[in-house]
Amino acid sequence: xxxxxxxxxxxxxxxxxxxxxxxxxxxxxxxxxxxxxxxxxxxxxxxxxxxxxxxxxxxxxxxxxxxxxxxxxxxxxxxxxxxxxxxxxxxxxxxxxxxxxxxxxxxxxxxxxxxxxxxxxxxxxxxxxxxxxxxxxxxxxxxxxxxxxxxxxxxxxxxxxxxxxxxxxxxxxxxxxxxxxxxxxxxxxxxxxxxxxxxxxxxxxxxxxxxxxxxxxxxxxxxxxxxxxxxxxxxxxx
Ligand SMILES: Nc1nc2c(c(=O)[nH]1)N[C@H]1C(S)=C(S)[C@@H](COP(=O)(O)O)O[C@H]1N2
Ligand SMILES: [Mo]
Numbered sequence: 001x002x003x004x005x006x007x008x009x010x011x012x013x014x015x016x017x018x019x020x021x022x023x024x025x026x027x028x029x030x031x032x033x034x035x036x037x038x039x040x041x042x043x044x045x046x047x048x049x050x051x052x053x054x055x056x057x058x059x060x061x062x063x064x065x066x067x068x069x070x071x072x073x074x075x076x077x078x079x080x081x082x083x084x085x086x087x088x089x090x091x092x093x094x095x096x097x098x099x100x101x102x103x104x105x106x107x108x109x110x111x112x113x114x115x116x117x118x119x120x121x122x123x124x125x126x127x128x129x130x131x132x133x134x135x136x137x138x139x140x141x142x143x144x145x146x147x148x149x150x151x152x153x154x155x156x157x158x159x160x161x162x163x164x165x166x167x168x169x170x171x172x173x174x175x176x177x178x179x180x181x182x183x184x185x186x187x188x189x190x191x192x193x194x195x196x197x198x199x200x201x202x203x204x205x206x207x208x209x210x211x212x213x214x215x216x217x218x219x220x221x222x223x224x225x226x227x228x229x230x231x232x233x234x235x236x237x238x
Contacts, residue, residue, distance in 0.1 A: 134181030
């Protein structure tokens with residue numbers, strides 16, 4: 001994995017990221033509900049605390065060389081209409097159980113540290129493709145909003161009505177990215193422009209396209225995800 005453009009991080013952003021150091025003080029004091037405890041038991045050991053996961057990133061999955069990219073193999077898989085989003089007015093909202101909810105423009109996102117990865121995308125329908133994705137780490141976005149201690153899951157809302165939920169550990173994996181680039185080019189609209197999820201640790205249907213809102217929550221809602229609510233597995237790990 002390659003990280004560049006560190007110098008483009010503003011002083012304010014660096015301060016915001018480092019503001020996490022005070023997080024530990026706020027944590028583990030609030031009582032959790034019976035339901036939450038039950039859910040946490042079921043999904044253990046997924047439910048490590050947000051601060052543990054932010055400060056101790058999991059090991060990366062091996063990546064592929066650029067020569068392995070399979071340009072034609074990534075099939076467009078969209079359940080309904082393709083939303084057309086104006087990149088100028090687009091805003092990504094990050095909210096929920098956080099101390100500092102934010103709205104980011106595409107320019108804000110492009111000014112954050114850039115990460116590129118070449119990984120395999122696997123669709124449950126029986127096809128796969130090696131793809132290069134470029135964008136920002138979701139963990140950097142989560143760090144910016146300063147999550148509360150009881151955050152355990154992350155919801156993603158898409159402009160086409162798609163929705164998804166992820167466990168926190170997978171969302172904070174160093175190769176879980178919000179991307180605006182595919183195979184070295186600006187992300188095409190059919191693949192989720194202006195911004196989509198990409199990660200080598202989850203099946204294709206977990207990787208929401210056209211993401212407009214990321215919400216950090218302490219428990220799963222009855223609606224877990226577009227395909228999950230029709231019987232597909234929720235965790236969908238690779
Ligand atoms: N918003 C949204 N995201 C989505 C989907 C969708 O229909 N809508 N399909 C999912 C499925 S099943 C797969 S395999 C991948 C496909 O991504 P691609 O169309 O860029 O190949 O997107 C996922 N993300
Ligand atoms: Mo898929």
